[in-house]
Amino acid sequence: MDSLGPVYPPGHTALLLVDPYNDFLSEGGKFWPRLAEVAAGVDLLANLRRIRQAIRCARWPLFFVPHHRAMPNDFERWQHPTPWQQAMSQAQAFAMNSWGGQWHPDLTPGPGDTVAREHWGTNGFLGTDLDLLLKQQRISHVVVVGAIANTCIETTARHASELGYHVTLVTDATAALSHDAMFYAHEVNGPTFAHALLTTREFLARVPFTTDP
Numbered sequence: 001m002d003s004l005g006p007v008y009p010p011g012h013t014a015l016l017l018v019d020p021y022n023d024f025l026s027e028g029g030k031f032w033p034r035l036a037e038v039a040a041g042v043d044l045l046a047n048l049r050r051i052r053q054a055i056r057c058a059r060w061p062l063f064f065v066p067h068h069r070a071m072p073n074d075f076e077r078w079q080h081p082t083p084w085q086q087a088m089s090q091a092q093a094f095a096m097n098s099w100g101g102q103w104h105p106d107l108t109p110g111p112g113d114t115v116a117r118e119h120w121g122t123n124g125f126l127g128t129d130l131d132l133l134l135k136q137q138r139i140s141h142v143v144v145v146g147a148i149a150n151t152c153i154e155t156t157a158r159h160a161s162e163l164g165y166h167v168t169l170v171t172d173a174t175a176a177l178s179h180d181a182m183f184y185a186h187e188v189n190g191p192t193f194a195h196a197l198l199t200t201r202e203f204l205a206r207v208p209f210t211t212d213p
Helices: 030-041 042-059 083-091 130-136 149-160 179-192 200-204
Strands: 013-018 063-066 141-147 168-173 196-197
Touching: 013 042, 013 149, 030 168, 030 179, 042 063, 042 141, 042 168, 042 200, 063 130, 130 168, 141 149, 149 168, 149 179, 168 179, 168 200, 179 196, 196 200
Parallel strands: 013 063, 013 141, 141 168, 168 196
Antiparallel strands: none
């Protein structure tokens, strides 16, 4: 962990927004009822909006890190799909060509944003072009937000640290299916690989030309 707090070099810092789908973040989404309590407790959607606006003003690059959009029988020939993959497939989370598989209306890609290839598990790097896209833009520092804290956020952020990126987790700009999952993601696991764990207010104080409302 950085003793004096993280410094984000201009032109080399990017926001990774993981799985901002309606099925996770919108009322009526398939997983929203299970995320809603934790999300409301940390003010997730408001914090994601603040962060999105701040990095836009600071002209930091934004990378969307999307999960595979489900289709029937995705894992029919797989030998060892994980329990999470099986559950997501059974629910047809983020189903292809469905409302649930569309971006949350406040978190859609805009001009200049980058959308990585979809990941099949919980790792936004594995089997995708995310690392290549970041390196092409000379990114050295990544700030990871979105869903879910103890699955795709944790795995993607941990892999980023293994690849040599400086990693920041914004602890109230994500959510999980339980308060216990949030606790372990941020209090137990996060400090073993992330270089900084900040609240939205703490993070925004370090984004140039912005103030936290």
